[in-house]
């Protein structure tokens with residue numbers, strides 16, 4: 001008889017889950033475990049909202065696993081360093097011959113997996129790790145056998161490698177002969193931020209919900225994605241990021257369905273959406289091959305020397321949506337109230353913090369991570385370093401978005417702003433992007449915390465002097 005142990009990470013799904021399928025194939029009895037590790041979540045700045053979303057997904061998985069004669073075990077650990085030992089203890093307890101996981105690319109997870117392999121080997125237990133990206137990052141190389149640093153050639157190579165076999169989905173896990181034991185109760189996880197209690201209602205948990213969102217997006221929205229994706233008041237992007245970030249749906253599943261519906265032709269909405277999914281893969285590839293990026297370091301080493309301003313008052317105003325720039329404040333309120341922010345606004349708010357306020361991008365990156373339901377270390381660091389011009393294939397430092405111009409262009413009528421800042425709801429589309437001082441006073445809306453023109457100049461000088 002063969003028992004095995006599978007460990008969930010950011011892959012909370014049964015479908016297209018390679019490690020889980022392989023574990024089920026080689027077992028008579030399989031236990032599936034989730035690492036409950038608040039100390040690790042804290043040190044990785046994981047948002048409590050994301051953890052609650054994961055627990056809601058686990059509740060559904062627990063039921064589905066029961067139908068397959070598989071139990072769900074909660075393994076409690078204190079920090080990532082303790083995880084190998086805790087996994088070993090559980091593997092020994094159930095007399096497992098193997099432990100199965102999908103690969104995570106962050107540096108801490110890679111170190112943990114190396115420790116896990118060593119500790120399991122001492123007890124003759126195999127560690128089986130499966131690649132979790134669409135194409136194994138070791139296979140995507142430049143003509144000179146190096147790893148890419150620029151997105152466009154990477155994406156070209158990615159697309160040309162994308163033969164059918166990379167898109168083959170893993171079968172569902174197999175039903176086990178014997179149920180080892182009953183599943184554990186899921187622990188209660190309290191949300192201190194009461195706003196997030198209601199935000200949770202916005203994201204229906206479960207693989208079925210994710211699949212429905214995907215199908216609806218591909219049937220009705222993807223065609224216009226290129227044209228409409230930048231307007232935050234519209235529901236024109238997929239909204240799948242919470243599901244991607246916790247692995248409730250696999251990127252491969254999404255690409256598969258997309259390519260079944262349409263051909264990958266440049267200039268189309270489909271092509272443009274696929275490109276974004278490739279950006280996600282690209283950022284994972286980058287932290288894997290250039291791990292300094294995942295250690296709070298600038299990808300571009302010379303920008304380690306940027307002298308960021310220490311300005312806690314402005315930072316707090318930015319966090320709380322009180323900068324006096326309506327689009328920025330509406331965007332930060334969207335993040336604080338819903339745990340999600342539109343992509344265009346992530347770029348605008350990140351650039352404003354790192355350029356106009358000249359505050360270290362790492363502070364903003366941390367704040368996003370702590371509040372996003374879709375917090376994803378590689379995409380978040382990638383997006384922040386892109387905006388701060390310190391990253392791989394980043395925005396040039398002199399190309400600084402003017403948040404007022406962005407507001408006039410992408411929220412012309414001010415509908416998005418009005419939704420998140422009701423006290424500006426009576427303003428006309430002309431007034432709303434940068435209200436006159438008397439209007440600000442009248443509606444009790446703050447003055448801008450920084451002069452956009454001189455702060456832009458300051459940022460360009462700071463960067464160009466390096």
Ligand SMILES: Cc1cc2nc3c(=O)[nH]c(=O)nc-3n(C[C@H](O)[C@H](O)[C@H](O)COP(=O)(O)OP(=O)(O)OC[C@H]3O[C@@H](n4cnc5c(N)ncnc54)[C@H](O)[C@@H]3O)c2cc1C
Nearest residue numbers: 237238239240241276277280343346375376379380383384
């Ligand atoms: C400063 C900053 C921080 C960011 N932090 C995160 C983060 O923590 N987690 C996260 O998932 N995305 C992050 N992004 C990328 C992007 O903003 C979100 O993925 C997107 O807004 C999610 O909405 P959607 O699912 O409707 O995306 P869609 O437009 O429907 O795109 C589909 C999927 O492609 C991926 N994707 C889209 N845009 C990007 C991108 N620019 N970079 C990488 N992947 C992308 C996401 O997985 C997304 O769900 C960040 C971007 C910036 C500029």
